[in-house]
Amino acid sequence: MLVLGTYTFLDAFWDILIITAWFIFFWIAITVLIDVFRRHDISGWAKAGWVVFVVILPWIGVLCYLIFNHTGMAERKYRDAAQAQSQFDDYVRQTAASGNSPTAEIERAKGLLDSGAITQAEFDAIKAKALAAA
Numbered sequence: 001m002l003v004l005g006t007y008t009f010l011d012a013f014w015d016i017l018i019i020t021a022w023f024i025f026f027w028i029a030i031t032v033l034i035d036v037f038r039r040h041d042i043s044g045w046a047k048a049g050w051v052v053f054v055v056i057l058p059w060i061g062v063l064c065y066l067i068f069n070h071t072g073m074a075e076r077k078y079r080d081a082a083q084a085q086s087q088f089d090d091y092v093r094q095t096a097a098s099g100n101s102p103t104a105e106i107e108r109a110k111g112l113l114d115s116g117a118i119t120q121a122e123f124d125a126i127k128a129k130a131l132a133a134a
Contacts, residue, residue: 036065
């Protein structure tokens with residue numbers, strides 16, 4: 001029971017310290033479990049073993065995983081980030097090269113005009129439409 005005036009600064013400091021420690025533990029435990037489930041180099045049984053170890057003996061399980069797999073965690077995270085960046089870059093290149101821009105429309109129309117496939121009036125209409133869409 002809390003009596004007014006008995007909750008000291010050290011009690012508050014201790015409570016903040018405990019809450020911070022639990023917050024850090026949950027953050028690390030979630031990071032470890034995410035890494036376990038993203039791994040492709042271990043079997044389902046090994047994944048289940050790590051999960052059980054982390055759940056049954058949380059602090060020891062998390063610390064053991066970090067000790068034994070710290071290098072692999074960093075490499076997997078770097079590889080995943082590089083792969084995501086590569087996919088994004090490919091998407092941007094593909095989208096930029098798809099030719100849906102007004103400049104690409106006008107360039108195609110100019111090629112058709114130069115080859116004689118369309119008239120100057122048709123070229124002007126395509127150009128006006130492309131510029132209006134931009």
